[in-house]
Amino acid sequence: MTERRDWSQLERWDRSYYLHSTQAAAEHVFTAVDSMDGNYFTLSDGTRLLDFQSQLISDSMGHRHPAIHGELTRAMERYGHVLFGMANEYRARAAKLIVEDVLGPNSWAGRVRIFASGTDAVECATNMARLYTRRTVILTQAHSFHGMTMGSTMMRGYRNNLTPQGDLSAVQDVPGFPPHGYIPIPPPEPEDYQASGTLPSIIATEQILRAIGPENIAGVITEPMLGGGGTFPHKDYMPALVALARKYGILWIDDEVITGFGRLGEWFGYQHWSGLAPDLLAGGKGVNSCALPVGVVIANKAISDHFERARWWSGSTWDGHPLVCATIVGNLEYMLANNIIQQVRQRGAYLKERLDGLKPKHPSIGRISGRGLFQVIDLINGEGKPIVPEDRFSAFTGDLGEHPNVIVYKEMANRGVFMGGFTPNTLKLGPPFTVTQDDIDLAIDALDAALDVIDAKFGKTGARPRSN
Ligand SMILES: Cc1ncc(COP(=O)(O)O)c(C=O)c1O
Structure with a gap:
């Protein structure tokens, strides 16, 4: 009734x-x-x-979905909240599922961290890029969308700083703190669709990159398909953009909050182009079908290793929340078992x-x-x-x-x-x-x-x- x-x-x-x-x-x-x-x-x-x-x-x-809600119901029999300094069953299972089962044991991916939103994931990925490269600027596509917060890490206090491996008395602040270095590059349209040869957006991006100086740029953040803007790029766009990142030694942050975990008919949007491997990937939404608030960052092996060996003052109350992780487990196990892709x-x-x-x-x-x-x-x-x-x-x-x-x-x-x-x-x-x-x-x-x-x-x- x-x-x-x-x-x-x-x-x-x-x-x-x-x-x-x-x-x-x-x-x-x-x-x-x-x-x-x-x-x-x-x-x-x-x-x-x-x-x-x-x-x-x-x-x-x-x-x-019964597979997701079922796992959540089971998890609620045992878990409420566990702080990020302690492990929990579902955090371990979710991490293994993402890195080993979804991406594959021999992929580019090293480690994953689990958050309460895609915005958190993007913030974490851009801060990781800055800490890793010791540079400031993030290039970002016009018409892209990566979240709606600003400012929380600008408050004084613990703010993501890193004590690097080998020197536990040193502190490395996030370069560009307080942040000012977000510079737009052209979106992958509309001229690209009519172009032949190197795409206009890529030519313009390289000019911007050289004007800023690659030595100042931590990374470029892209969406494989613009979610808010709703554009799938010209087929040459992503490989050319990633090639630019490689040529100038800047990191590629792949924001797959909207496209990731199956939406585009591959586990991740970047897999529509062969031979591409992100340095950092931000995900969310589809990882647990939004049964609970969620975001994930996946770092490549070298970056994962760098941060894992360091003492990194980062984290939120919600990192690796067992109930959130249970919804990831329910979702991904079902997707894998039933070939949902x-x-x-x-x-x-x-x-x-x-x-x-x-x-x-x-x-x-x-x-x-x-x-x-x-x-x-x-x-x-x-x-x-x-x-x-x-x-x-x-x-x-x-x-x-x-x-x-x-x-x-x-x-x-x-x-x-x-x-x-x-x-x-x-x-x-x-x-x-x-x-x-x-x-x-x-x-x-x-x-x-x-x-x-x-x-x-x-x-x-x-x-x-x-x-x-
Ligand atoms: C590509 C992309 N990045 C980041 C976000 C922010 O994620 P959230 O709304 O979970 O904070 C979104 C949300 O729509 C998104 O589409």
């Missing part, structure tokens, strides 16, 4: 006391989830929606086929890109240009209800599917790995109808909504 909840009272409390994101109070639309189950969730008004973006392209095995490839191929089938019918469909179960559609107007001209540079001002992704979101919701996008012209499709062919058909039919609305509104005239 379903328990009844007083949603009008809950709405009052939520509106009054919760500090909300992305919508101003005056425009806030109260959308409450009452329950979640598999690939679907149910709103407080009883509406049931197919989750075709796995919340934030994050809940990879759907909602409340192959499932992602098959269902991703079907999704792509259905999307390609929509293209001739809808002039608003521009480029379709992505891999596995993360596909992206760029919407264009009658002139073949981005409908909102600012496109991925949008500052999210003006009437967001007029942005094509928001229009599609509403049309999809009216047809039982949760899916939208982040930047105005980009639709992101990222269903759970457990999505069925029927689910995909339902979503594509809804999208077909939603795109009719976009075609009619923006297609013929090339009309553009005001965005600021």
